[in-house]
Amino acid sequence: MVISALTFIVAGCSGGTPSEDESGSVERISIATGGTGGTYYPYGGSMADVINKNVQGIEAAAEVTGASVENARLLENGQTQLALMMNDVLFKATNGEEPFKGKLGLRTLFEMYPNVQHVVTLKDSGIQTIEGLKGNKVSVGAPGSGTESMAKGVLGSLGITYDAFEVLRLSFAENTQGLRDGVIDVGIWSVGAPTSSVMDLATTHDIRIINFSDSEVNKVVSALPYYNKMVLPAGTYQGQDEDVTTIAVWNTVAVNKDMPEETAYNIVKAIFEHVDTLIQVYPGAKLTTPENLVNNAVAPLHPGVIKYLEEINVEVPDRLIPPEMK
Structure with missing residues (x-):
């Protein structure tokens, strides 16, 4: 199932080399995107490039998928670690609306662009x-x-x-x-x-x-x-x-609620601090900002994201605080 769903792998647009953590180990994570004819795939590739160059101990690869609905299911099932999806799909997934059965445990990492x-x-x-x-x-x-x-x-x-x-x-x-x-x-x-x-x-x-x-x-x-x-x-x-x-x-990069707080924090920090890399690949990434995150998110934020926003003095509305932090 994983092989058929995630068929084409690209380790970032610029060939970024992942760095080992202090123990010398590297965690490999996948980024579920969409088809090669859209903007998710190159955007996800540039995300992988940023992560590989700036997050110690993680090797990321962008993967071709059937996009939003499939990505939500892959994320819930642990078959991918980061997933790009449209906000209507994320809203339905986290609220248990069709085409999903039951509420999925997904959290917002950041908002991308409309x-x-x-x-x-x-x-x-x-x-x-x-x-x-x-x-x-x-x-x-x-x-x-x-x-x-x-x-x-x-x-x-x-x-x-x-x-x-x-x-x-x-x-x-x-x-x-x-x-x-x-x-x-x-x-x-x-x-x-x-x-x-x-x-x-x-x-x-x-x-x-x-x-x-x-x-x-x-x-x-x-x-x-x-x-x-x-x-x-x-x-x-x-x-x-x-x-x-x-x-x-709007589009969101979402993660499973069980992602470690430190991992989510390190990834979102790297993305916001190196968004220029994303803009070089897709100019619409200029809208990938902390302000657009808190203004347009439709699902609770991951605690690691809230930690980062607090550091840069961006207020998080109560509607975006996840249940595990209340």
């Missing part, structure tokens, strides 16, 4: 609105991904259920090829913008990122408060000549 929902079609498809998805072939995201969880929630809050269209569950890279080949009419991404797979598609085909109306945005945010309005500025992708209004959700 994921933006891209509902993408080709300009010659004739599909111009969210309602236009009905009756067409729509990829809602890879099985077990946060993209699919978000697609189902967002569309469902607008009264568009899966029986309204033909459902396919493709990865980001498969979305790109599927649109090129006419296998699908619409592909959905929930990812940091700009993302490589949509950029790749836009270099060969005229694309349309479908706009949400103000009424649709209000319905989604009212029903699902962990989402918010986002505007993709004109020019984000080749041929995108106008601003596009869509839905966004």
Whole structure:
């Protein structure tokens, strides 16, 4: 199961060499990311690079997975130690909501950046609105991904259920090829913008990122408060000549509540003190800050994170204090 779920390993973007602890031992940890066509994978690789260079006694590797939902389960089962996931998925996992059975013991390490929902079609498809998805072939995201969880929630809050269209569950890279080949009419991404797979598609085909109306945005945010309005500025992708209004959700790096306090402290300290390394790989990492952590987290913080925030005089709201510290 582990081999099939975690198939591709990268030990950081810059080849950082892990340092031994005082006893000479090295703990190997994995970072569950997502597919290679999104932003989780390179972001996780840069995290591994920072950890390997700056946290003594730990060797980290970023691994390809099915993304958010799968990552939450891998983390709960101890098959990974750090996991990247969307906040809607983390909220559901820690509150025992579908697709999870029972509350998972996960904690927030830090907030990354917002994921933006891209509902993408080709300009010659004739599909111009969210309602236009009905009756067409729509990829809602890879099985077990946060993209699919978000697609189902967002569309469902607008009264568009899966029986309204033909459902396919493709990865980001498969979305790109599927649109090129006419296998699908619409592909959905929930990812940091700009993302490589949509950029790749836009270099060969005229694309349309479908706009949400103000009424649709209000319905989604009212029903699902962990989402918010986002505007993709004109020019984000080749041929995108106008601003596009869509839905966004923050991303979290989460850990199991049983991670040792010292380990969590050392990792989060290294990340915040070397966030410039992450920004070099993905510019959206400029939003990886202590302030965005306390403002946007939806699950309790790990005690090691609270220790670090107290050191830098960042106040932690009571809603983010974990039960084990109360």
